[in-house]
Amino acid sequence: MEGDVVSVQPAGVAKVVARLTQSSLGLKALVAVTGLGLVAFAFVHMAGHLQMFALLGGQEGYNQYAHKLQSLGALKWAARAGLLALTLVHVIATLKLIARNRSARPIGYASNHWLTASVASQTMRVTGPILLFFIIYHLLHFTALVVSAQGYEAMEYMLRDGSNLVVGDAYGRMVQAFRDPLLTVVYVLAVGLLGVHLAHGISSLFQTLGLTNSTYRPALATAGPLLAGLLTAGFAVVPLAILTGVIQ
Amino acid sequence: MNLTLKVWRQKNAQAAGAFVDYAMSDVSPDMSFLEMLDGLNETLQAKGQEPVAFDHDCREGICGTCSLVINGIPHGPDRATTTCQLHMRKFKAGDVITIEPWRAAPFAVIRDLVVDRGAFERIQRRGGFVSVGTGHAPDANAMAIPKRQADLAMDAAQCIGCGACVAACKNASAMLFVGAKVSQYAHLPQGQPERFRRVLAMVEQHDAEGFGACTNYQECEAVCPKEISVRVIGEMNRDYLRAVLVGVE
Ligand code: HEM
Ligand code: FES
Numbered sequence: 001m002e003g004d005v006v007s008v009q010p011a012g013v014a015k016v017v018a019r020l021t022q023s024s025l026g027l028k029a030l031v032a033v034t035g036l037g038l039v040a041f042a043f044v045h046m047a048g049h050l051q052m053f054a055l056l057g058g059q060e061g062y063n064q065y066a067h068k069l070q071s072l073g074a075l076k077w078a079a080r081a082g083l084l085a086l087t088l089v090h091v092i093a094t095l096k097l098i099a100r101n102r103s104a105r106p107i108g109y110a111s112n113h114w115l116t117a118s119v120a121s122q123t124m125r126v127t128g129p130i131l132l133f134f135i136i137y138h139l140l141h142f143t144a145l146v147v148s149a150q151g152y153e154a155m156e157y158m159l160r161d162g163s164n165l166v167v168g169d170a171y172g173r174m175v176q177a178f179r180d181p182l183l184t185v186v187y188v189l190a191v192g193l194l195g196v197h198l199a200h201g202i203s204s205l206f207q208t209l210g211l212t213n214s215t216y217r218p219a220l221a222t223a224g225p226l227l228a229g230l231l232t233a234g235f236a237v238v239p240l241a242i243l244t245g246v247i248q
Numbered sequence: 249m250n251l252t253l254k255v256w257r258q259k260n261a262q263a264a265g266a267f268v269d270y271a272m273s274d275v276s277p278d279m280s281f282l283e284m285l286d287g288l289n290e291t292l293q294a295k296g297q298e299p300v301a302f303d304h305d306c307r308e309g310i311c312g313t314c315s316l317v318i319n320g321i322p323h324g325p326d327r328a329t330t331t332c333q334l335h336m337r338k339f340k341a342g343d344v345i346t347i348e349p350w351r352a353a354p355f356a357v358i359r360d361l362v363v364d365r366g367a368f369e370r371i372q373r374r375g376g377f378v379s380v381g382t383g384h385a386p387d388a389n390a391m392a393i394p395k396r397q398a399d400l401a402m403d404a405a406q407c408i409g410c411g412a413c414v415a416a417c418k419n420a421s422a423m424l425f426v427g428a429k430v431s432q433y434a435h436l437p438q439g440q441p442e443r444f445r446r447v448l449a450m451v452e453q454h455d456a457e458g459f460g461a462c463t464n465y466q467e468c469e470a471v472c473p474k475e476i477s478v479r480v481i482g483e484m485n486r487d488y489l490r491a492v493l494v495g496v497e
Contacts (some may be wrong), residue, residue, distance in 0.1 A: 011495040019492045024461035025451055026422070028490055062306065097461045104353050104460035110254070111320035112347050115416070117465035124463065172483035204464040208480070210486020214400075214479050 024100060026091045032205035034090040039202060039231075041083060042194070046234040051236075052247050053176060059171040063157050066170035091132060098125060120200035120225070127197040134190040142173065148183060151176070178242035188236045195232030198227040249275050249341035252289065253461040255300055256348045261356045261364075265412075267346070277337035281324065284336055295313060301360040312408030315415070317348040320447055322412035322471045324329035330410065350411050352420035354457040355456040359420065367457040368409050368425060375446035376429045377437045397435040404431035413468035419442040419460030424468035426454050427480035434487060444491035451488055485496065 051057030051065055067074065080242035114122060140147040155171035155176070178184045203224030206212045214222055241247045250273040258265030275284055275449040282304050289299035294303065305313035314331040318324035324334045347361065393401075405428070413424035430447050433439025439446070462481060469478045 006373075011497040013495075015497070016492055018493050019448075022455075023451060024455050024459075025485060025488045026492060028461055029485070089368055095464075100422070101460035101463075104420035105351055105418075105459055106353055107351055108318060109320055109348055109351055113320035113472040114465075115321070115467055117418075121463065121465050199404070200464070205481045207464050208462075208485055210482050210484075210489060212479075212482045217479060217482070 024097070027097050028208050030089055030093040031070060031097065032087045033210035035088045035201050035205050036209075037091065039198060039205075041086075042231055046231055050234065052171065052235060054224070059157070059169075060160055062171045063169060064159060064175075065162055067165070067167045070167070087132075087135070087171055091128075094128065114128045120195075120196050120201055124197060126201060131190070131197060134193075137189075141177070142170075145173075148177070149173075153174045159233045168237075169188065171204035173241050175236070175239070175247065181243060184243045185238045187239050189234050191235035192236070192237040198231065202227050228238070249277065249336075249339070251275055251339065252344045253344070253346060254346045255288075255360070257300070257360055258349075258357050264347065265357065265360075267485050269359045273274075275283070275336055277335070280307070280332060281316075281318070281334040281336065282332050289355060299469060301358075301362045302406065303362050304332055307332040310408065312410035313349050315363065316461065317346075317350065319414055320473050322350065322415040323410075323473055324466045327470070328475050329472055330408075333408060335471075336463070348469065350415040352411075352414045352459065354420075354422075354459055355411065355414065357409070361409075365409075365411050368422070370457065371422070371450050371453045372409075372429065374449040376450065378433060391437055393436060393473065401432050401435035401438060404428045404435070404480050406478065407432075407472075407476050408474060409477060410473065414459065416466060416467045416471040418467065419461065419463055421460040421462045421468075422454055422457075422483050423459075423462040424472065424476055426450050427478075427482075427484040428476050430484045430487060431480040443487065444494070444496040447484060447487045448496060451484070 018248075019029060023042060047071075048065060051062045057065060072079070120127075137147065145152045152168075152173045155169040155172045156166050157172065159165045159167060178187070201224070203220050206220045206224075240248065249456070253270040253272055254267045255270060256265055257268045270288055271289060275287070279287070281304070285300060285302060292299050303313050303315050305311045305315070309332060312330075314323075314324070314333045317335070318331065323329060323331045325338055326334050331416040334454060336459040349355075349357050349361045350363045350365075352363075358364050375453035378462045408423060409425065411422075411425070414420055417423075430450060433446065434443055464478070464481075466478050470478065
């Protein structure tokens, strides 16, 4: 600020990248933007699953939808690469922040008080890594078909859209998976933890990105947990419907 | 009333510190917390022992010098109150009161409960001011400022720089402090020319000092004796990202 106070010089791209990847606020913005991207994906993913219900698609509708996604070719791989990048940046930025925060308080207090922080915010570092493990497990299960996936490979379905194509029976695999109470519990717990992560995450990202003010802040504080709850409910309802025989 | 104090004693930044217990008797509920500590120090000195070092100046809740984490809460159990304005009537006979210094890597302990808050000073020097030409003071009201903007600026300017936000933050982040200093100028016309350079420079200094990053726990707002709202952090975040993305040097 010394000297010339009014002129503002343009910073190079390298400086922009350095600030985003090194500064506390830049890293936090990366966590928030990638978190937002993952939230957007999660909502689309959840809505896709609702087609498991007979009313919204059933076996034919769901398998057509799954087949359409699988036939996207290069676009499918671009989407997968994008999701991987979002996750990696989210986790790496988070780890850098946690390291910074740890070294900012080498000596703790005799008594550790929390005054107002929500349980969801206090446990981001616990729910986050559990989600990472769950996501890996989930990909090995339904995408790679290598874990808890006995017989999945053989489950096939002929589309009745006139094409008579024989495709993998995504619907049947899901039904088989969630007739198992143990798998249902694992998945429902996981999407529950996702809801807890996002109960803080969604409200928090607006603050992190500065997309709030005194007028919107109270509304956003409510909208975060509400949307997170909606997402969890939307995900959990499908396995529960299968376990209880509503979806067969 | 009778109380037990567990006070952090530490000779200097290098020495290892430890809690020392002191039994206090006949503490009046009308005493301020610092008067109670004055009493302890008189007793210690009478016995030829080192008094407990703690920071204080105005004792009116306006200077930001006093500190102390009391039973795990910066400035003690009363909301919107500095330690110097805290009274012993908030405690009960027989209470054990733990007294610790602000804990953060950039706030080195100088002695006992006194920490070095020079980091705040260095952050201020990077942008906690507006550069104006000297000359006559301008006429009052020569520059019209909407009431709402003036209020937002004044609310942020309440910050007395005590450091309780850092002490309360689980990440030892000073974002409430920096946010207040950024926000108080961002709402005023005088703050505009340096607006984006200010936020970049102050955040850079914040990070260089070794403070943590904000997780939006909002613990800082809960302990702030001046009730600075975390909305200043949101405003700082927005200005910072605008400055970074637009590419301000
Ligand atoms: C893959 C494993 C994940 C890990 C290890 C993880 C970890 C974390 C952590 C530790 C934070 C808090 C950062 C801080 O404020 O200091 C965080 C924030 C956040 N996470 Fe995750 N997370 C994961 C997955 C996800 C997923 C799948 C989503 C969305 C569906 C998500 C959305 C968010 C959001 C929105 C935030 C808030 C950003 C902010 O505070 O501004 N995370 N994550
Ligand atoms: S001594 Fe000045 S605010 Fe407490």
